[in-house]
Amino acid sequence: MIKPTAIVGQIILYGAFAAFIGYFATSPTYHQIPDDAALIKLSINHLGDRECRKRTPEELEKLPRNMRAPMECPRERSDITLHVDIDGQPVLRTVMHPTGIAKDGISTVYKRFEVKAGEHQLSVKMNDNVAKPGFKFVKEEKVTLAPAQVLVIDFNPDKGGLFFQ
């Protein structure tokens, strides 16, 4: 026979257990960024450029018929230079290296920048062939970000290069 005090004790302890589980299953509320902040995500996947050379007719003649590709391209891809400025301030200066043992894979970057909601001047410059000076791709735009908004900076050659989404 269980004592009445033990029954009361069990009710209290089972209740405490349920309360503990119930509280930490949802609380405290988590705010990943402040309420007045927005997020800029930079995510670019791109194959670096490479210097191809047109084969001469003599060179092509020396090759087996099934291997007579008009262009000779090295396997290795170029590093990619990337600059990101927000409101005129440089927030990223990086060189993306090609992946793979033979350095023939894509170069990638993924970064998050937390900014205050509101108007911002974005400037993204990318050069996918470090052998050539300057930036081949440039995207500069004034954007207005709402609180908690996510703006993605991406790259797609089919969409004209760099774009904001």
Next chain:
Amino acid sequence: MSPKLSIHDALRTRARNLFQYTEEAFDEVFGGDNNPWRHLGAMAFFFLWIVTTSGLYLYTVLDTSITGVHESIDWLTNQQWYLGGMLRSLHRYASDAFILTTLLHLAREWAFGRYYGFRLYSWVTGVPLLWLMFFSGIGGYWIVWDRLAQFSAVASTELLDWLPIFSTPAARNFLNPDAISDRFFTVLVFIHLGVPLLLILGLWAHVHRISRVDHFPARRLALGTLVALLVLALVKPAISNAPADLSIVATGLRLDWFILFIHPLTDVTSPGFVWMLLFSGTILLFVLPLLPHPAPKPVAIVDAPNCNGCSRCLADCPYAAVTMEPHPDKAGHKIAVVDADLCASCGICAGSCPSSTPFRSQEALVTGIDMPQLPVTLLRRNLEEKVRRLEGATRILVFGCDHGVDVKTLESADTAVMSLICAGMLPPAFVEYALRGGADGVLVAGCRPGGCEFRLGDRWTMERLARQREPHLRRNVPFGRLRLAQASSHDGKALAEELRQFRTQLETQAAARPLPYHRRSAPS
């Protein structure tokens, strides 16, 4: 001993004391069999069964499409709250409770030093289960595909991307709403089924080297816990956050801190720090058994001429260390074989052996299965000597356990004490032998219910002495001259009081009528 090891030992001892005092406080309310602290592994199993059962129902009604998944779960929560909603809440809260009890189980096993020697296998197989447990839990939250799922998916992939395993960042899969397809949810559901199945398989491996697995708590404890979770599900049903929208940051979230704590931890530290923590923690758990620890005790040995193949040691061994094989000398008979890797050196097998009776007339008592460090022949000799030396009006022999209360503190002119490796090592015939040898009473002090160092020792002893289990105490031994006590290492005073009461009881009985076979000399 190195200073680092001393710190570890000191820490472990403190943790052990903390667990023991908490358990003993809970004994007052729940009793030993229903004390959740003594059955944390069984509690974890119980919560997993709740998660599995509720999950099977949720799976049958889940719409695994990008637009339908959130709606179908919301429908369960709001329209079918009495079944689907309750099961969803149970699924969530039982998952949290599963994680909580599993981590407490891990901490308790460490605190009690149960991670090396014959327990090495269970310890090592338990470590990967922690990863599977959290992997299952995090994946489960993704399925709802609400803001919390979105937050966890993005945070998890960002964490994964820190490791050089993907050629393109996995977080790109959650860059914008167009990146997610219905196929993602189908894959996710299969993962959320597959990983828990792997977890259950791992759990089987975790416990398959022990016999009579404590995989389900006592009925009252299970019922109480289930009712507590049901009340919680009614009072605070699990609800979804707003549907996922990858164009905004999921923030202001009602986070499940039992499962998703890793994301805020990553935010306040760094992915590198979190991986370092996870990997170093895992390595530490694997390496722990390699740290210096007490040398293993000699394992049980079988004496072929005295083993009659009765299989009682096989039935009673808590760690499945005994198997029966054909007897080498007796055709048609079997013999016990001890697996040294599994043997806990507890002596429970010696207590279960019918050949361990001290009434046998051999000079040197050899039993079928015995412990080299405390053979039954030594046990008999010690008993005879100690009982012979007893003086006073009421002479009592106390059998204790090395892992329970220190019975030596009770020793006096009229009280002899014998500490066994485990109370389960006591062959019941020794009680009768002591009474016939001159003791007026025998007090057997086992551990508190569920608190046996070797899991089943106290239970087997109590059942043998209560004549419910073979080998049992003979029926002509009066219960009035036997007292069973259940005491932990902190129960010295309580046991002394038990002894005092027992002595008073014996004296009262003796005054009323003479005690049977009351002889003041040991048998020749």
